[in-house]
Amino acid sequence: MGHIRIAGVSKGYINRRTVQRSPDTAGCFAGDRIAVLDDIHLEFHDGEMVCILGPSGCGKSTLLRIIAGFEACDRGSVVIDGRTVDGPDREHIFVFQHTALFPWMTVRENVGLGVRHLADRKEQGIRIQEYIEMVELDGFEDRYPHQLSGGMQRRAELARALVVNPETLFLDEPFTGLDFLTHMKMREEVTAMHEFIGKTIVMVTHDIDDALIMGDRIVVMSGRPSHVKLVRKLDFPRPRDFRKSPSLNDLRNEIFLMLGVNYAV
Amino acid sequence: MDGIKYFGKNIAFLGRALPEAVRISPAFRRRLFKALPFIAMLAAWQMAVRFSGWSPQVFPGPVAVAAGMWELMENGTLLGHAVASLFRVTVGFYLAMLAGIPLGILLGRWQPAAQMLNPAIQFLRPISPLAWIPLAMLWFGIGDPPAIFLIFLSSFFPLTVSTASAAAAIKPVYFHVGANFRFSRIEVLTKIVMPAILPDILTALRISVTIAWLVVVAAEMIAVTSGLGFLILDARNGLRMDYVMDGMIVIGVIGMCLDSLMMRLARFESVCWGTLAS
Ligand SMILES: Nc1ncnc2c1ncn2[C@@H]1O[C@H](COP(=O)(O)OP(=O)(O)OP(=O)(O)O)[C@@H](O)[C@H]1O
Ligand SMILES: [Mg+2]
Numbered sequence A: 001m002g003h004i005r006i007a008g009v010s011k012g013y014i015n016r017r018t019v020q021r022s023p024d025t026a027g028c029f030a031g032d033r034i035a036v037l038d039d040i041h042l043e044f045h046d047g048e049m050v051c052i053l054g055p056s057g058c059g060k061s062t063l064l065r066i067i068a069g070f071e072a073c074d075r076g077s078v079v080i081d082g083r084t085v086d087g088p089d090r091e092h093i094f095v096f097q098h099t100a101l102f103p104w105m106t107v108r109e110n111v112g113l114g115v116r117h118l119a120d121r122k123e124q125g126i127r128i129q130e131y132i133e134m135v136e137l138d139g140f141e142d143r144y145p146h147q148l149s150g151g152m153q154r155r156a157e158l159a160r161a162l163v164v165n166p167e168t169l170f171l172d173e174p175f176t177g178l179d180f181l182t183h184m185k186m187r188e189e190v191t192a193m194h195e196f197i198g199k200t201i202v203m204v205t206h207d208i209d210d211a212l213i214m215g216d217r218i219v220v221m222s223g224r225p226s227h228v229k230l231v232r233k234l235d236f237p238r239p240r241d242f243r244k245s246p247s248l249n250d251l252r253n254e255i256f257l258m259l260g261v262n263y264a265v
Numbered sequence B: 001m002d003g004i005k006y007f008g009k010n011i012a013f014l015g016r017a018l019p020e021a022v023r024i025s026p027a028f029r030r031r032l033f034k035a036l037p038f039i040a041m042l043a044a045w046q047m048a049v050r051f052s053g054w055s056p057q058v059f060p061g062p063v064a065v066a067a068g069m070w071e072l073m074e075n076g077t078l079l080g081h082a083v084a085s086l087f088r089v090t091v092g093f094y095l096a097m098l099a100g101i102p103l104g105i106l107l108g109r110w111q112p113a114a115q116m117l118n119p120a121i122q123f124l125r126p127i128s129p130l131a132w133i134p135l136a137m138l139w140f141g142i143g144d145p146p147a148i149f150l151i152f153l154s155s156f157f158p159l160t161v162s163t164a165s166a167a168a169a170i171k172p173v174y175f176h177v178g179a180n181f182r183f184s185r186i187e188v189l190t191k192i193v194m195p196a197i198l199p200d201i202l203t204a205l206r207i208s209v210t211i212a213w214l215v216v217v218a219a220e221m222i223a224v225t226s227g228l229g230f231l232i233l234d235a236r237n238g239l240r241m242d243y244v245m246d247g248m249i250v251i252g253v254i255g256m257c258l259d260s261l262m263m264r265l266a267r268f269e270s271v272c273w274g275t276l277a278s
Helices: A060-070 A105-114 A121-134 A150-162 A178-197 A210-216 A246-258 B003-017 B026-052 B060-072 B079-111 B111-122 B129-140 B144-168 B172-180 B184-218 B228-239 B240-265
Strands: A004-014 A034-042 A051-054 A075-080 A094-095 A166-172 A200-204 A217-221 A226-235
Touching: A004 A060, A004 B111, A034 A060, A034 A075, A034 A226, A051 B129, A060 A094, A094 A150, A094 B172, A105 A121, A105 A150, A121 A150, A121 B172, A150 A166, A150 A178, A150 B003, A166 B240, A178 A200, A178 A210, A200 A210, A210 A226, A210 A246, A217 A246, A226 A246, B026 B240, B060 B228, B060 B240, B079 B111, B079 B144, B079 B184, B079 B228, B079 B240, B111 B144, B129 B144, B144 B184, B172 B184, B184 B228, B184 B240, B228 B240
Parallel strands: A051 A200, A051 A217, A094 A166, A166 A200
Antiparallel strands: A004 A034, A004 A075, A217 A226
């Protein structure tokens, strides 16, 4: 399960600024609506890993929040597994862009939130431990978030999301703030986990390589008001490597160009 | 030259010969550091008494005050008064917590309540609790109730206002997480709101307990026949300035203890996440 259909979603925010600042809101006055999402149509299939790319501030987080039910859209609808989304749900776990671990709870308590309804205390403990070990935080179970590094906090947050074993998982730039090696490892880890559990994962990222290496489907959005610029199903076998697959490399150059960078490095 | 050298040697010799326990440890040095202002105050006091030329009836010196303290302690009046004051502060303060913290949470998390009640609270807040004394006496008569009422008033408003602003400042993302994990209303309260505002509440408690302690003395000068405030008033009527000063000293000491008690509370790990984070 985890089929997502996004039909004609539009979203705008009310401009509260009385003084014009950014050039893309020129001619738009206080009280006017700034269009962020413009008629988005997308369909994601069961068990797909979808990566959403786009320039900063184009509304990727907004789109993801709408799909996960944290925000209402102005027009259109989101349907997951035949049910129209009308609010947050245990089956759609969201990992926020900025850390949202509860700072007053230890790692164990944070991770335990998703399984707090399990009647069997022992099984609960085993589940928590399993996921803490998966993100390699064993030994840090009783630390508070402020005692962890930024990368460790991200990992703890991933563990908190995964322990629920949700139908769909929404990740908003889950790898920001990780060092290079941890980034690579988490990329591998999330891919492996996705192949293993086969749940639908929708991930927003600004890293084109992340999208190309991990995604079953990539979506590229334009700048604000953003529409879908490109949807592509990626059938490349894993593990993927740009140097060995010319067609993947071509796609990479194409996306770089699309996002306004002329020479991909 | 020779003398100094010899002297230095002597000191070094002393240092080596002294047993571990007698040498100045860092902890002892810290304590000495904190005690210095008190020693200076004592010295200044003694000097003032010596050179002011006022009679001991008007301005008693440290020795007289210490003697008075001893008398008050020996016959048990001091303990009785201190307990009476602490009892009133405790009751009034608990009542203020019981009413102020839930009200503050309501104001902080529910816009309509804030819009409705904020002006009224901001209107009542600047009225000194002492201005309520006549009404308190009229309504509650003589004895503990009016004093407790005044203490309640003095801590209720600061507690409510700080709780409200702390509750309003909780990051929305935490509530999103709560919604995502299907928190019940109770869980939102116990797992998000309360732990999130705890550090701010402790700060507010620390401030308002000080205010309550200030107010109790004033309240006891009017409505009751016990407590440290009464002790001071009574001593003044009997022209015993040494007892007046004893009362002041005890008030200071107890206030200091209350403050450090609150500080200690704020040091628990699950409580101080806010001050240690970032
Ligand atoms: N609550 C809000 N009120 C008003 N405007 C908002 C709000 N949330 C987002 N916006 C605006 O909507 C636009 C899209 O925001 P969003 O966070 O979705 O961008 P993003 O694509 O995730 O950017 P980034 O890659 O930097 O995270 C931004 O221009 C932002 O200013
Ligand atoms: Mg974003």
